Amino acid sequence: MVTIEEVPTRRERKKHQTRQALEQAALRLFAEQGYERTTVEDIADAADVAVRTFFRYFSSKQAVLFGDVVTDRVTRLRTELAARPETEDPVESIRIVSDQLDFSDPEDEAEILARLDLMRKQPSMIGRYLELVNEMRLTMVEFVAQRSGTDPARDMYPLLVAGASAAAWDTSLTLWAASGGQLSLRELRRDAFAALSAGLPPPPAARRR
């Protein structure tokens, strides 16, 4: 998920490696011995760095789980939305950019799955996930308001579109994680957007008791 625009210096490569080693050690330990029982010392030890080094990269144990993901995703969402044509329907722009934000390689995908899985086992982590979804949503509110020339403090349109889009995001991520990554995140997200665009569906009659 790191976008390298120019050839990184040796120092930058080293920093990236250390950060990755810390993240991987943390995820492994959280899965093996549980999040609560894993200390920052354990993580630093497993990545073979000093505790002081850990805190140069992450502000807390919780930040290892979601810190970068939040910043990366929100920044990319904002940038790619801004790049869409001014005349495009904002809902369509959000749909297209959602596709572009898919995880670009299988390693990313496995890492995100591990994070989502931990979160489901670890209710105290849900706050960070809710913040991520909320930051995505606020970015969409701002975009839709700007593109449609509406005031989000007086007109429902930006809040509704962003709220429904965030619901489509969350729904597809949740079902994808529940399938252990077997389903296609992209297809799930498309289905979710299509369903909400068409309006709240009636209950699936065939499955009613």
Add this chain to the structure above:
Amino acid sequence: MVTIEEVPTRRERKKHQTRQALEQAALRLFAEQGYERTTVEDIADAADVAVRTFFRYFSSKQAVLFGDVVTDRVTRLRTELAARPETEDPVESIRIVSDQLDFSDPEDEAEILARLDLMRKQPSMIGRYLELVNEMRLTMVEFVAQRSGTDPARDMYPLLVAGASAAAWDTSLTLWAASGGQLSLRELRRDAFAALSAGLPPPPAARRR
């Protein structure tokens, strides 16, 4: 917002009064001198109780802002949804119960407005609000899954309906708070549900630049 099923004992009335005094003192101090600069000691002093007493009612300064609201609302949502007829469309049930959950008296309304207003000025409060909306959403997921006989780990229907309903809730509360309580929360919520039921709308053309 306290539902009194039976005549409360003197002890219960006294507890209710103390809790209310603490809440009112906290909201007043947060508004007057800011949330960050208000200590638990200040709140206890203003309500004329010991700090130890404060902690018998609230686990933290943040809990005064949203503690009870969360528990009350989620409990009422669950109870009132369960009371809807089995044959009703679950989306319709959620809409009807949303109306019933409106604040029942002007005092409640003023208090909720004060809380929302503080939250908007106090970004660190937003986590609690997100948790409230999420707990409402999860309650709706459970209800829709049960009533439609679908599995929320495999079928989008419950997550989508609950996600869109939570977005309608959040949208109406946000616009209501932005209007300083001048708009009707009930009408805003109805409009939000109606819009999402009809499908994601195109941008309001008249207002496009």
